[in-house]
Amino acid sequence: MPPLVDQLERLLSRTAGTPVRVVSCEPHLDRDVAGRWTESHPWVLRCRVDSRLGDAGAALPRQLIVKTLRPAGDWRADPAYLRTEHAALRFLTSIGSTAAPRFVAADADAGLLVMEDLGPGPSLDRLLLGEDPNAARDGLVRYATALGRLHATTVGRAEEFYAIASALGPIDPALDLVSCNGFPLAGPRDRLLAYAATAPDLPDPVGIDDDIDQVFATLSDPGDYLVFVGGDSCPQNCRLVDDGGSGVRFFDFESACFQHALLDAVCLRFPFPGCPCWSLLPEEICDELETAYRKELAVRCPVAADDAGFATAFTAVAAAKTIQLVSHSEKYDGTYPPHGGGFSKRARSLATVDTFLTCARRSGTLTSLAGWFEEFATALRRRWPDAAAVPVYPAFRDRIVVKVRH
Incomplete structure (x- = not known):
């Protein structure tokens, strides 16, 4: 699994108030677009966490999307972009909007933004x-x-x-x-x-x-x-x-x-x-x-x-x-x-x-x-x-x- 897993586990454990273990963490690669081309976003990860969470972690989804900083050279590599998305998800979650993924956690120093996984539905x-x-x-x-x-x-x-x-x-x-x-x-x-x-x-x-x-x-x-x-x-x-x-x-x-x-x-x-x-x-x-x-x-x-x-x-x-x-x-x-x-x-x-x-x-x-x-x-x-x-x-x-x- 990616080396950021340790940081992610610490972040989620703090958020849930109980130890959390990440059991899988896969980058978003080679998304097929109607058989016409593929898209890869390796800075976006789909993660599953240990399902044996107690009551303190009941609000933590078992499947999550983790967004990280884009690689150097990408036109959106500036940390300000991830910071803006962090603010957006926190805002929408705070007002009860379900138009976007629910905000779960973030660590600006580690460059991690964790949100609800919207699942495999079509786009x-x-x-x-x-x-x-x-x-x-x-x-x-x-x-x-x-x-x-x-x-x-x-x-x-x-x-x-x-x-x-x-x-x-x-x-x-x-x-x-x-x-x-x-x-x-x-x-x-x-x-x-x-x-x-x-x-x-x-x-x-x-x-x-x-x-x-x-x-x-x-x-x-x-x-x-x-x-x-x-x-x-x-x-x-x-x-x-x-x-x-x-x-x-x-x-x-x-x-x-x-x-x-x-x-x-x-x-x-x-x-x-x-x-x-x-x-x-x-x-x-x-x-x-x-x-x-x-x-x-x-x-x-x-x-x-x-x-x-x-x-x-x-x-x-x-x-x-x-x-x-x-x-x-x-x-x-x-x-x-x-x-x-x-x-x-x-x-x-x-x-x-x-x-x-x-x-x-x-x-x-x-x-x-x-x-x-x-x-x-x-x-x-x-x-x-x-x-x-x-x-x-x-x-x-x-x-x-x-x-x-x-």
């Missing part, structure tokens, strides 16, 4: 990459419902989260507000504008400052939309379970914070763009997911029930996500390695712009920015003639293929 990516459109649709609706419920549960609780997080290390709630997936949005904004201003045949980024300022203002002051955001909305970061509730539980909170709810929910129209199995969804499915999400969120965030207000807020957040993703376009002008999932990053950039343009047309807002992005995408299509079409997820491909608009 959403397997359904999206499968062949059953009804199962995929059902999984997506359950996902959207669970996400809305999680957000509603955490409305008005930012101080509780940051009280826990600040006890573990430095925090910057103001910077969290204007970040995407843990990275400040100002960097991608500046990179995108510099690229457009200097690359040949791209439209100059003029006349859009006010709209970009509005995007940042929406993020900086989310109002009732301020909720706990997981920060990594990927279809593999959840389990579909039969729990009598929404049927989905989330995990992987290394970039969690409190910010605008729609920075999480934007994945319902930008389907998981940072994940290996990125593709598109049929428009009617996106509409259904948005409806399911809004219904749950509006329970504690009534502004989400206002159609015009929601469309305006969603457009601003969609613009933020577009700036983040499209800011890498300069890298795709030359030779670049294909994404591990097999899709074209050029096509993803163009599809991202199209999604934002659809949101802007629906809301009638950010018209200057939308006009500029439309010209920008037209210029990129001339530079990238290989990025003309984007398929929907395999589960829906017998029904439709979504083409990037020309």
